[in-house]
Amino acid sequence: xxxxxxxxxxxxxxxxxxxxxxxxxxxxxxxxxxxxxxxxxxxxxxxxxxxxxxxxxxxxxxxxxxxxxxxxxxxxxxxxxxxxxxxxxxxxxxxxxxxxxxxxxxxxxxxxxxxxxxxxxxxxxxxxxxxxxxxxxxxxxxxxxxxxxxxxxxxxxxxxxxxxxxxxxxxxxxxxxxxxxxxxxxxxxxxxxxxxxxxxxxxxxxxxxxxxxxxxxxxxxxxxxxxxxxxxxxxxxxxxxxxxxxxxxxxxxxxxxxxxxxxxxxxxxxxxxxxxxxxxxxxxxxxxxxxxxxxxxxxxxxxxxxxxxxxxxxxxxxxxxxxxxxxxxxxxxxxxxxxxxxxxxxxxxxxxxxxxxxxxxxxxxxxxxxxxxxxxxxxxxxxxxxxxxxxxxxxxxxxxxxxxx
Amino acid sequence: xxxxxxxxxxxxxxxxxxxxxxxxxxxxxxxxxxxxxxxxxxxxxxxxxxxxxxxxxxxxxxxxxxxxxxxxxxxxxxxxxxxxxxxxxxxxxxxxxxxxxxxxxxxxxxxxxxxxxxxxxxx
Numbered sequence: 001x002x003x004x005x006x007x008x009x010x011x012x013x014x015x016x017x018x019x020x021x022x023x024x025x026x027x028x029x030x031x032x033x034x035x036x037x038x039x040x041x042x043x044x045x046x047x048x049x050x051x052x053x054x055x056x057x058x059x060x061x062x063x064x065x066x067x068x069x070x071x072x073x074x075x076x077x078x079x080x081x082x083x084x085x086x087x088x089x090x091x092x093x094x095x096x097x098x099x100x101x102x103x104x105x106x107x108x109x110x111x112x113x114x115x116x117x118x119x120x121x122x123x124x125x126x127x128x129x130x131x132x133x134x135x136x137x138x139x140x141x142x143x144x145x146x147x148x149x150x151x152x153x154x155x156x157x158x159x160x161x162x163x164x165x166x167x168x169x170x171x172x173x174x175x176x177x178x179x180x181x182x183x184x185x186x187x188x189x190x191x192x193x194x195x196x197x198x199x200x201x202x203x204x205x206x207x208x209x210x211x212x213x214x215x216x217x218x219x220x221x222x223x224x225x226x227x228x229x230x231x232x233x234x235x236x237x238x239x240x241x242x243x244x245x246x247x248x249x250x251x252x253x254x255x256x257x258x259x260x261x262x263x264x265x266x267x268x269x270x271x272x273x274x275x276x277x278x279x280x281x282x283x284x285x286x287x288x289x290x291x292x293x294x295x296x297x298x299x300x301x302x303x304x305x306x307x308x309x310x311x312x313x314x315x316x317x318x319x320x321x322x323x324x325x326x327x328x329x330x331x332x333x334x335x336x337x338x339x340x341x342x343x344x345x346x347x348x349x350x351x352x353x354x355x356x357x358x359x360x361x362x363x364x365x366x367x368x369x370x371x372x373x374x375x376x377x378x379x380x381x382x383x384x385x386x387x388x389x390x391x392x393x394x395x396x397x398x399x400x401x402x403x404x405x
Numbered sequence: 406x407x408x409x410x411x412x413x414x415x416x417x418x419x420x421x422x423x424x425x426x427x428x429x430x431x432x433x434x435x436x437x438x439x440x441x442x443x444x445x446x447x448x449x450x451x452x453x454x455x456x457x458x459x460x461x462x463x464x465x466x467x468x469x470x471x472x473x474x475x476x477x478x479x480x481x482x483x484x485x486x487x488x489x490x491x492x493x494x495x496x497x498x499x500x501x502x503x504x505x506x507x508x509x510x511x512x513x514x515x516x517x518x519x520x521x522x523x524x525x526x527x528x
Contacts, residue, residue, distance in 0.1 A: 112492050113492065114491075114492050115445075136490070137407070137490075137522055138407075138448055138490045139448060139449075141442075142445050142446070142447060142448055142490060143445065144445070145442060145443060145444065145445035146444070146445025146446075147445070148445075149443065149444055149445055386406075386518050386519075386520050387520075388520060388521055391520075
């Protein structure tokens with residue numbers, strides 16, 4: 001088996017083994033550590049010695065031993081006598097796939113988003129702490145502490161190892177989708193720094209979302225989120241120049257878009273829109289699909305994009321949605337109409353001095369012919385962003401105006 | 406999100422503190438570091454030697470020129486920093502308020518988001 005195949009297998013098995021172990025022994029916290037150690041051992045041994053016949057059983061056995069060692073030393077530390085921990089090396093691994101239960105637990109609402117992401121990547125994604133730390137550019141010890149703090153919080157919240165029921169389950173699923181969305185975003189656009197793509201995280205988010213979709217094929221929002229990721233990821237190649245610069249949607253070479261991903265995304269959008277309810281991910285996916293449908297930027301169906309943003313604004317009001325609607329409105333009714341809509345955001349504290357508001361306003365001012373105003377807003381937007389790629393792009397837009405004017 | 410919390414010290418202000426007050430600052434930083442480590446938000450912290458020990462380096466006509474520092478003619482100098490990774494700017498500010506320097510008139514604590522990073526993280 002090749003190294004990537006082993007990695008893939010380990011990522012798939014990690015949450016299954018963890019689920020089985022927690023069912024047997026309880027204590028998610030200790031089991032999660034034990035599974036991580038087993039995965040690390042497999043990463044070293046399997047490529048060298050070959051993959052065992054029953055890889056899941058192997059991981060289960062190693063993780064069980066680690067857990068029992070840990071329980072014994074805990075007992076010893078507490079100087080308790082009669083530590084009757086029997087070594088149960090399981091023969092009967094339950095067939096139920098607990099991956100889903102683990103995922104729901106990792107997205108526990110008492111955790112911060114950063115902790116939910118880290119824990120999900122480790123316990124569900126099967127990534128090592130070192131890999132997660134690298135992806136987020138922090139020291140391994142920092143990430144390790146964050147993960148163990150997250151597990152303590154889950155324990156303190158007294159969560160049981162089972163899927164929430166009723167409304168709580170629905171609510172938790174929204175958190176799960178949000179966490180997957182954040183992982184994808186983190187991979188697709190680094191929130192700071194010079195790397196625009198961290199493809200691994202985006203791919204991991206897609207893999208996990210596919211898994212959720214396989215479990216809940218009827219959920220429109222799950223389908224919508226998967227479609228949104230695929231349609232967005234399809235533009236990856238076209239999105240940056242060879243030098244790492246940012247290429248905006250209307251300037252991208254659309255022949256570089258990944259047709260396979262677009263076709264799959266389009267099918268999913270169609271399927272999700274046929275359902276009874278309409279949620280924010282479905283609408284965002286539908287917007288992405290409208291863009292994907294246009295062979296050139298000029299052919300974009302802007303009235304449709306605008307209509308979709310209008311619905312999105314109604315069901316999930318958010319200044320960022322209004323901002324995007326202003327772009328679509330500018331395309332259908334002219335830049336002045338877009339600017340008028342933007343001015344409604346000026347009083348919004350969440351948007352005050354936000355680089356996206358500044359850069360969209362700069363763009364629309366440029367279209368109205370107000371070059372001085374556009375120049376000033378591009379410069380202010382460049383100062384406000386924390387992304388170097390975006391800053392370079394905005395500076396170059398400003399530079400173009402000053403050299404032409 | 407990564408933030409640099411920089412600590413701007415004023416040697417005259419620090420000199421005027423009592424021994425107890427100085428010890429309290431040291432303890433406060435110690436506790437702050439422990440808490441950051443536990444929460445998984447600390448990347449790195451460093452404290453710098455007295456500004457009088459600084460060397461200012463320039464190159465003129467290809468020749469290095471080294472003079473005694475500090476570079477800035479100022480009452481306040483960079484004394485050290487915390488590099489943290491936390492949820493958002495609000496959290497960074499919340500953390501900064503736990504730094505003992507914030508309680509002393511004449512010392513400055515500044516929070517700025519990191520834009521680019523490179524190098525070994527296992528510092």
